[in-house]
Amino acid sequence: ETGVTQSPTHLIKTRGQQVTLRCSSQSGHNTVSWYQQALGQGPQFIFQYYREEENGRGNFPPRFSGLQFPNYSSELNVNALELDDSALYLCASSAGQGASYEQYFGPGTRLTVT
Amino acid sequence: AQSVSQHNHHVILSEAASLELGCNYSYGGTVNLFWYVQYPGQHLQLLLKYFSGDPLVKGIKGFEAEFIKSKFSFNLRKPSVQWSDTAEYFCAVRTYGQNFVFGPGTRLSVLP
Secondary structure, X not given: OOOOXXXXXXXXXXXXXXXXXXXXXXXXXXXXXXXXXXXOXXXXXXXXXXXXXXXXXXXXXOOXXXXXXXXXXXXXXXXXXXXXXXXXXXXXXXXXXXXXXXXEEOOOEEEEEO | OOOEEEOOXXXXXXXXXXXXXXXXXXXXXXXXXXXXXXXXXXXXXXXXXXXXXXXXXXXXXXXXEEEEHHHOEEEEEEOOOOHHHOEEEEEEEEEOOOOOEEOOXXXXXXXX
């Protein structure tokens, strides 16, 4: 059974640029959640996708957007990057959208905005 | 809005010492509570969770947590820590129809 994978591992972008981060969910999982973890802080919920539809969103501006594909993999897109977007971006997949379904986290993508 | 606080930013213990990490949340309704752990170089993983029933829940690796509704707390405990418990520990809360809210984390360093 393959776990949650994310790509790339590290990324350096310039302020104002756009970035796409990718996540492959664990086999059998139809729900993907994205989190931003700034240095020294806990993960902050960005949004969740369930069966290709956005199913909940945290307090993030519209320049954070996402997609989920028919195979349940997902992308996180961030436009007009700001210095404060520098963080570890975590993807978590689960077998359903409710809290009773355990979330399995990927290793994260470290984004640095200069 | 919900919030989660964790009492200690960094805890340093010697092996065999007892551990208690504090977690408080700010929501008066029904909550689902979680502790996650992140070992150095590894993914976040679930340590234990509470949904309902017995307020004392047991998790992996000898950890347990107690839900005290009147104190809005969900403290993590372990009677005797090992060097391998060195990690970052996160408390998280989810209420009905809401999303996960994580605390800021507590870094645990266990000295051999």
